[in-house]
Amino acid sequence: MQLKKTIIIVVSLIFMSCSTLHHRLMTPEEKHNGFESFEFVWSTIRDKHWETPVHSADWDSIKTIYASRVMNAETREAVRAALVDLISELGKSHYSIIPKEVYANMELQTGHLANGELGIMPVILDGRAYVRKVNHGSPAEKCGIKAGWEILSIYSEHIPTTLAQVSREFANKSWHDGVMMALVESRLYGKVGASIKIKFRRKNQVIKKKLICAEKRGYPYQWGYIPEMYVWTEIDTIGDNIGYIAFNMFLDPIHLVPTLNKAMLNFQDMHGLIFDLRGNEGGMAEICMGLAGWLVDDKNYYFGQMITQSDTLKLVVNPRPVNFKGKVAVLVDQGSASASEFFAGGLQDIGRAKIFGSKTAGAALPSQIELLKNGNAFQYAIANYITTKGEALEGCGVIPNVEIKHTRETLLAGRDVVLEAALEWMQTQITKR
Numbered sequence: 001m002q003l004k005k006t007i008i009i010v011v012s013l014i015f016m017s018c019s020t021l022h023h024r025l026m027t028p029e030e031k032h033n034g035f036e037s038f039e040f041v042w043s044t045i046r047d048k049h050w051e052t053p054v055h056s057a058d059w060d061s062i063k064t065i066y067a068s069r070v071m072n073a074e075t076r077e078a079v080r081a082a083l084v085d086l087i088s089e090l091g092k093s094h095y096s097i098i099p100k101e102v103y104a105n106m107e108l109q110t111g112h113l114a115n116g117e118l119g120i121m122p123v124i125l126d127g128r129a130y131v132r133k134v135n136h137g138s139p140a141e142k143c144g145i146k147a148g149w150e151i152l153s154i155y156s157e158h159i160p161t162t163l164a165q166v167s168r169e170f171a172n173k174s175w176h177d178g179v180m181m182a183l184v185e186s187r188l189y190g191k192v193g194a195s196i197k198i199k200f201r202r203k204n205q206v207i208k209k210k211l212i213c214a215e216k217r218g219y220p221y222q223w224g225y226i227p228e229m230y231v232w233t234e235i236d237t238i239g240d241n242i243g244y245i246a247f248n249m250f251l252d253p254i255h256l257v258p259t260l261n262k263a264m265l266n267f268q269d270m271h272g273l274i275f276d277l278r279g280n281e282g283g284m285a286e287i288c289m290g291l292a293g294w295l296v297d298d299k300n301y302y303f304g305q306m307i308t309q310s311d312t313l314k315l316v317v318n319p320r321p322v323n324f325k326g327k328v329a330v331l332v333d334q335g336s337a338s339a340s341e342f343f344a345g346g347l348q349d350i351g352r353a354k355i356f357g358s359k360t361a362g363a364a365l366p367s368q369i370e371l372l373k374n375g376n377a378f379q380y381a382i383a384n385y386i387t388t389k390g391e392a393l394e395g396c397g398v399i400p401n402v403e404i405k406h407t408r409e410t411l412l413a414g415r416d417v418v419l420e421a422a423l424e425w426m427q428t429q430i431t432k433r
Contacts, residue, residue, distance in 0.1 A: 034079040037372035038070040093363035100375035116192035116213025122184045124177045129184045148412030150201040154187040174362030177334035221252035243267035246276035250283030250339040264294040272327040272426040282338025303346025306383040328353035329422040337361035345398040355400040356422045362397030
């Protein structure tokens, strides 16, 4: 029997790199549950996927191949490996098999036992992890950690080696760097008061730090089978006439929506507005469209459409009674996924915003998560997303109007070159007013 469903439009990139922890031989009951899980995964893709080839004889022949692997599997790892290979035939994001052991572990890591953080925001540059930003007042700032430092190890895990393994697995995927960034970020969480040992490289000097986790910023939010996450916002002004809004997910409507609405009302008289969606993994499309409503004054705008086997749903933007009329910039990077891509790409398509940064994850599919009979969790896409220009974001991502990337040198110099470029453009536009 399949259990409760969860509809999501957030890509849990870290799930994509999960692997099981044990290789014990299965009992007869576990073998039976494993095959029933395979049947469910195969038939769900056949019944829910929007592309014609999945419904063809090819998908039937694929079933024969993988059914044999599952029936001959002796361990749960072998069953999962077959399921992972099956969904990999699609070459799409938002498909993953989350092992029971890892799923339980992630609930610990990202739930109440991982209610702490270090305040380090990572970035992937040429396959290696660096500190992009250190949050103000965080344990990392208090320990003197600076942007531009390379993250060499966390506890005993050699991060460059781990990233190299992930890089090989996702070499041809647009969300390649996003998975690596999510993996590093997940290692930087722990229980409040717990210590995390990290080895950094600052230029040619290796530095060892022992950091104590402080309470995560933001509010905890748990949705269906997605482990509890903390949703935070940063609202600020830059100079006298530019508003700045950053947040990490389009989730937690109870707290996030009023915060965004208040900020938009306060920024009505600003000349420019910057949305910083770097590292934003997505969330609810409703929040995305509601926020966009503050930026348009016409009822005829929409941010593309979701296409299922039988229906097409337009993502309509309804204007607010009052709307922001100044210039808009959106900052994105490899960790910007799903709903954040809808927002950035949608505003770009209608000419309402200029996008700065690096290409987004290209992981732009609405999906569900269900528990399988063998205890694993199955995430699968239920629709395709097509932009107003008739293009799919999946596997492509949003290409910024101004592509600009950090380098280790600019980070070490304390610069945020993406924000700088957006501010320079915005000040130029304001001067022309």
